[in-house]
Amino acid sequence: MVxxxxxFxxxxxxxxxxxxxxxxxxxxxxxxxVAANGFLFYWIIGDLLMRFFLQKLPVMSVKPLLTLPIKRSTVVNYVLGKSVLSFFNFLPLFAIIPFSIMLIGDGYVASEILIWLFALIITVLIINFLNFIIEAFSAESELSFLPIIVVVSVLFGLNYFEIVPMTTLIGSGFLGIANNPILILIPIAILALCYGFNFKILRKKLYLDSSLKTKVTEVNASDLSWTERFGDIAPFMKLDLKLIWRNKRTxxxxMLLLIGVLYGLFFYPQPMYREMTFMSAFIGIFSTGFFLINFGQFIPAWDSGYYKLLMSQNIKYEQYLRSKFILMVISVVLLFILGIPYVYFGYKILIAHFAAAIYNIGVNTHVILWGGSFNRKK
Structure with a gap:
């Protein structure tokens, strides 16, 4: 992860x-x-999409505070304040601050650029809190990823079909803030609204017994008989597959499998990347290993809820690890097969992806498993 x-x-x-x-x-x-401001819309929806899958509200550290004589409003402000210190909020600064410095060095008015920079920092925080609002609604949905897909698709569709020119609106908005500093009050007001809405949602849920409520649902049993061919590790694989589908985070x-399949479409349609063979290998590693990397780095952290029980049973630890290994290998093979249509951009890309898949199975699986053993987070 480091x-x-x-x-990045x-x-x-x-x-x-x-x-x-x-x-x-x-x-x-x-x-x-002006050209840079025209791309801000795509940055906003891309950032929102990435955060939904990778950024979570830091609520785990709050549970011990609920038993102490601390006001709930104080605890909620602590949680929301802690989310501001997320890596996802600092990452854009590594691009926008140097770009602002380059603009000032190129002769642009420093005061205008600094106001524009401040507006972008506020936007980063708006995206941060907006993500948690979408997540709150997605938790109530059977398809947890549906709200974010709907929001992003609607915004992108409005812009693409020129119903509402989002790129022009957002670009002009930031340019207007740079020229009229008083307009900075608008993004500040939006930030305050997002923070207030998050505060309201979280305050309602922040009770010690809220996690004790049981939700009665009908169990849909999947046919996992195909796992029997893997012998003594089949029970582990069945358990993993059931838990992956029952837990929101897993x-x-x-769902990141879909992103893994489509990862190459960010690069291969551009001719400059097709000639760069090393880029095909690099993209291939990410494309075929998307699930492997994201799932593998949390082994055995995924099983922390019942890890002590597993260790007290008459089970070989090798069987436990081998079941995880086979799952990751299956995901690599599946992503490679689904990525075969990339041959449309050239047969060399398919060869590079095949080599990357072999690397992921033979090397990366072991490296990720070894790295996961140092993860002390539940």
């Missing part, structure tokens, strides 16, 4: 310092600052 964080920090820093030159080259007849991980 390597992932450092990788480096990517965002590179983007921040290089974006001005890229925009000047791509749009020679347009003001780079179900979100399973």
């Amino acid at each position: 390597f992932f964080a450092l990788y 920090v480096a990517m965002f820093l590179g983007l921040g310092f290089g974006l001005l030159f890229i925009l000047k080259e791509m749009y020679p007849e347009q003001d780079p600052f 179900k979100s991980m399973a």
Whole structure:
């Protein structure tokens, strides 16, 4: 996770310092600052989508506080305040701060750029709290990922079919804030509303006995007889598959399979990436190993609820690990098969993906399992 964080920090820093030159080259007849604002809509919906699957409200650390004589409003403010310190809120700063410095160095008015930078920081916090509002509604839905897909699809559709030009509206809005600092009050008001709504939702749920309520649902038993061919590890695989589908967080991980399949579409339609063979291997590792990386890094943390029970049974630990290993291997094979249509962009891409899948099965599975053993979080 640290390597992932450092990788993205480096990517965002590179983007921040290089974006001005890229925009000047791509749009020679347009003001780079205006062009950059035209992409803010795509950044907002992309950030919102990524946060939904990867960022969770830090409520685990609150449970011990509920037994103490502390006001619930204080506890709620603590939880929401702690969410502000998330890595996802700091990551965009590694791009927008260097870009702002480059703009000021290129001759733009410093006061306008600083106001624009402040507006973007407020926007990052709005996205942070908006994500938790969407998650609160998704928790009540059978398909937990449906609300975020609906929100993003509607916004993207309105812009794509030019019903509401979101790129122009948001771009013009940020330019207006840069030119008229008094307009900064609008995003501040939106931030206050999002914070207040989160406060209201969380305050209603923050009771010590709220987790004791049982929800009666009809059990839909899946046919997992195909796992029997794996012998003594079949019971573990059945248990894992059932738990993955019953728990919201693991179900979100399973949904990442779709992102893994579509990952290449971010790069391969652009001719410059097709000629870069090393990029095909890099994309292949992520595309075929998306589930492997996200699921594997939390082994054995996924089973922390009953880990002590497992360790007290007459079960070989090798069987436990082998069942996880086979699940990850199956996900790699499945993602490779689903990614075969990438051959449309060239047979070399398919060969690179095949090599990446072999690497994921032979090397990455073991590295991720070993790394997961150091994860002390429940």
